[in-house]
Amino acid sequence: MGSHDNAQASFLLDKSAKVFVAGHRGLVGSAIVRKLTQLGFTNLILRSHSELDLTRQSDVEAFFDSEKPQYVIVAAAKVGGIHANNTYPADFIAINLQIQTNVIDSAYRHGVKKLLFLGSSCIYPKFAPQPIPENALLTGPLEPTNEWYAIAKIAGIKMCQAYRIQYNWDAISGMPTNLYGPYDNFHPENSHVLPALMRRFHEAKVKGAKEVVVWGTGSPLREFLHVDDLADACVFLMDKYGGLEHVNVGSGKEVTIKELAESMKEVVGFEGDLVWDTSKPDGTPRKLMDSSKLAGLGWTPKISLKDGLVDTYKWYLENVKQ
């Protein structure tokens, strides 16, 4: 490790520490709250978007001033699938830059001990070597459908690095692959592929439809990770990692969108056909991350895609208004 790396295994030692989980009602934030609660953390600080708009700098300053959290995990962001990213580029760049800049800077200025910023595998060049190592960052052009979001996320990584270099402050970044699980966004157009297909297949089964439309050609490859595994990795990084470089968090397993659609069809129990809408974008052809750095630190995922799909569909049936 270099001179700006300072790993201290201390996060898990004080379960009464004040931990601010930004974005706690989302897919990732809610999984992190479940994990921390399960581990015995008693002092989580949580604010919904309506209680604290993280794009408002003075409100964020006032919040840090009054609450004085000791640890921060940034899981609040403007998030969406390929269609949302492609349709609302201004929102994706501006809102994400605002949220992360306000939270990271306020956290530093208010004496937070450690902060974890979450980016995404879309930060890497469209044609990065596969599996993608951390050092592929900024080595080539981005995938156009999500470059606005990716630029914001790259700025977040660089901001954590800059504060570590200038202030020796313990800010780290994790780059998750495509995630899924309870409390995902199941919006028909703006969500990611996995929740979109779960909903579409379910609705088709209920209506007795003969066909389900799936976007693109079905050939792109994606790596999926259950959000409970991601939450476990976030806690692991908070406890064990203090390096300058961001860390990839993936499952190491990829499937084509066609394979994902076939598995979803089976899990949901839809018996009709798949129809491919090739007028919709495929996005990046492949983005398998090299997660060997995290494995080398001692963390590996546990939930297979098949088990994760079955559990998530069960959750969907019990929790999403039909």
Ligand SMILES: NC(=O)C1=CN([C@@H]2O[C@H](COP(=O)(O)OP(=O)(O)OC[C@H]3O[C@@H](n4cnc5c(N)ncnc54)[C@H](OP(=O)(O)O)[C@@H]3O)[C@@H](O)[C@H]2O)C=CC1
């Ligand atoms: N989902 C995925 O596949 C992946 C996600 N990630 C990263 O994980 C993080 C969390 O994503 P995910 O949980 O999926 O996203 P979600 O959309 O499920 O959750 C994001 C949360 O942030 C909150 N939020 C958004 N804007 C604001 C704001 N201005 N002020 C306060 N809160 C706000 C949202 O509240 P509200 O809904 O009320 O606006 C929501 O609770 C992001 O950084 C994302 O980049 C990385 C890789 C893949």
Ligand SMILES: C[C@H]1O[C@H](OP(=O)(O)OP(=O)(O)OC[C@H]2O[C@@H](n3cnc4c(=O)[nH]c(N)nc43)[C@H](O)[C@@H]2O)[C@@H](O)[C@@H](O)C1=O
């Ligand atoms: C996590 C990551 O998520 C986004 O990137 P993405 O991986 O391309 O996201 P996606 O899940 O929306 O699509 C994956 C693939 O699936 C296909 N696809 C089929 N049918 C549907 C469908 O019904 N909905 C969606 N959304 N996609 C579909 C779709 O055409 C594409 O080929 C980034 O913008 C960025 O936000 C980011 O970081």
